[in-house]
Amino acid sequence: MTKRILIVDDNRLIVNLLRVNLLSSGYGVITASDGFSALRAAISERPDLILLDVMMPEMDGFEVARQIRNNTLIAHVPIIMLTARGSVDSVVEGLDAGADDYICKPFEMTEVLARIKAHLRRSRSERSLNPITGLPGNMTIVEGLKQLVAKNEPYAVIYTDIDNFKSFNDSYGFLQGDEAIKLLASSILASVQKFGNTDDFIGHIGGDDFVICSTPQKVDGICQDIIRRFEDQIRTLYRPEHREQGYVIGVSRDGQEVRHALITVSLAVVTNEHRTITCHWEIGEIAAELKRAAKQLDHSIYIKDLRTSRGLPPEPTTQRHGFSGVPSVVMLTQDKVLKLVSPVLFKRMGLDLVVVNAIELVPATELIAVVVDANMLNADVEMRIASWKSAGTSVYLLVSVDQRARCSELDTHHCFDKPLNISQCASVIRTAYNELKERM
Known part of the structure; x- marks a missing residue:
């Protein structure tokens, strides 16, 4: 090179x-x-x-x-x-x-x-540089994590891992596997450059595992953009017939034909927002636990640790008289990353989220909140927003900088900036719901 x-x-x-x-x-x-x-x-x-x-x-x-x-x-x-x-x-x-x-x-x-x-x-x-990506390797990563813990300032560490990577290597060979690793590396670099801080750190642990050190307020944008970029390009590494059918046929150890899902990416986010981390190896332990949970899903996902040092969520959810079942929220967006990731993170806050890409698909059930992507706004959507508000349903807008004026025009309950901090969005809605229960 x-x-x-x-x-x-x-x-x-x-x-x-x-x-x-x-x-x-x-x-x-x-x-x-x-x-x-x-x-x-x-x-x-x-x-x-x-x-x-x-x-x-x-x-x-x-x-x-x-x-x-x-x-x-x-x-x-x-x-x-x-x-x-x-x-x-x-x-x-x-x-x-x-x-x-x-x-x-x-x-x-x-x-x-x-x-x-x-x-x-x-x-x-x-230098501990990975020969495939040229990124700092294990020695530098460990030193970086030690410095984060020692500074005791707000930080977020993202661990990334390619799912179904072994079956891809078995089917396409290690050279093509290296291309998948390079693709993830380039997605990470571009996303951190666009949404991260200038002093964020990227390291390559080895194989298909990477580490990103950033700050809590930046990780949602970074994670969503990594998934978006990776999902947009990874299928180009597959043969047309595998892309079309959505899986690769392989052979198990006992000679049986098996179907292997296409590659996805899992991201685990560890922060010190709600818990105290005293040693760098604790970050790796928490990330490993989060990655195991993420890999149980069949699509790309990022999961952020919201637990306190006692292992409890920062905002516990409770059921009270008159509020039975799981509260329902609808998100109206065509953003495919939000569609994949949001239901999982909302569920962790005790909320049942349905993501739809057209106003006609919003279910006619009692809702506690509706989250509307400003890109979806038109006359029909604005009429529905007015009817939701009159029925007592909270309406939230997802806006970019140039769309902020729409918030005041529509008089919605709250505006969230893009890229969306999904966990924060779910937390705000959950808090509003809990306050409503207290008044009942």
Whole structure:
């Protein structure tokens, strides 16, 4: 695999000189002319090594190096600083900021190429990078989890796992299995880049298992987008006849013909929102339990741990006189990820959720709440919203930023931003239902 070098310098002549020589030496090249674009390129492109100029406008190379070292996604990337400042103090400052090496200008190209080669060789032997995805492996993951627990700030750790992966490997071979792993990795990277924080961490445990470290308010968007991207692309790895029939025929150990379901993905979300986690290995134990529950379902899913340290849900559900059975909620949306995931997470809050993709399919039963995706709004839906409200049914809207005005226009009970925090949505509805019971 071609190694890629990020060149960061505001001097075009130096950039062009380095670029030409690196390309002729067989490297891939990415360029940036200032510190901010360098950080963006480092996060999005994930180079194998960074050549970093010190003296740049707005953000100098020292600060760029410090921010790279504080970002667990790219903290492992070797940095060679290039500068005209050759004093001992300058060299020490660069090394303290996180640089691995220092080359003074003007430089000999043969020396630059030799040092790049040496650092790439050392990086391969020292860093725990997965050879398939290039993501940090177990050693880095463990250190990252230890840091999360030690900081004791709000965090969320997502464990991902491909379901039915062994049967896929048996039918299509390990090379195609690697393509499925790469597909999940690319889905994770794109989703974290779109919905996560700039300093979120992604690690590859091995095989089809990945870890994402983020914050609680970001995980719903990340998880939903991972499922959406993965589901949209995974079937391209199957032969047409398997895609059409929805399964792969294999042979069991005793020679019997068996049907294997197509690949899906399970995500387990562990947070310290409601419980205290004192050791990094507790995160793995909780995630393993959640993944076992997720794998019992026959579709892609993410499950978030809502239990307290005592093993109880943060908002216990109770039955009171006059409220028998499971309260019913309807969600009106065409979002396939919400359709898959929402009923499971609502059920954990003691709510029976039915997801429909057309207003005509809303059941004519007594409902405690209706959740309406703003993308579904039209004259018929708005008339039904008015009738639900007059009947005492709470109506909630799912809105994007540009749809917020519809909330005030329709005077709904509550608006939830997209991507939807499904657990929070279920919790709000459950709380409102419990308050209604208290008044009865």
